[in-house]
Amino acid sequence: xxxxxxxxxxxxxxxxxxxxxxxxxxxxxxxxxxxxxxxxxxxxxxxxxxxxxxxxxxxxxxxxxxxxxxxxxxxxxxxxxxxxxxxxxxxxxxxxxxxxxxxxxxxxxxxxxxxxxxxxxxxxxxxxxxxx
Numbered sequence: 001x002x003x004x005x006x007x008x009x010x011x012x013x014x015x016x017x018x019x020x021x022x023x024x025x026x027x028x029x030x031x032x033x034x035x036x037x038x039x040x041x042x043x044x045x046x047x048x049x050x051x052x053x054x055x056x057x058x059x060x061x062x063x064x065x066x067x068x069x070x071x072x073x074x075x076x077x078x079x080x081x082x083x084x085x086x087x088x089x090x091x092x093x094x095x096x097x098x099x100x101x102x103x104x105x106x107x108x109x110x111x112x113x114x115x116x117x118x119x120x121x122x123x124x125x126x127x128x129x130x131x132x
């Protein structure tokens with residue numbers, strides 16, 4: 001079985017996220033999503049998610065491409081996750097191009113193109129620009 005892992009916050013879930021998850025799943029047979037916890041988002045990324053970790057996890061688990069959701073609690077866990085879950089392919093969006101090449105000695109590293117017209121940041125910006 002070819003095991004794939006990807007990481008993210010997946011807040012304000014949108015079709016760009018679905019596209020990424022679908023294409024990640026096409027890289028293998030079993031897709032694990034490491035979902036950033038609320039604490040990790042705040043303490044390490046200075047980001048506050050609209051939805052809690054538990055709600056985001058539940059939404060991801062409802063997506064047919066996702067086989068397992070695990071918590072992402074720190075930047076360093078990627079190396080140990082690849083080992084622990086016997087990962088064959090590490091997948092991220094191409095906005096992270098080159099940042100995880102250090103994992104290439106453990107597994108294949110794939111950077112998938114993002115869906116260019118949509119992002120959580122764009123959704124938030126568009127909502128802020130709309131008149132009330």
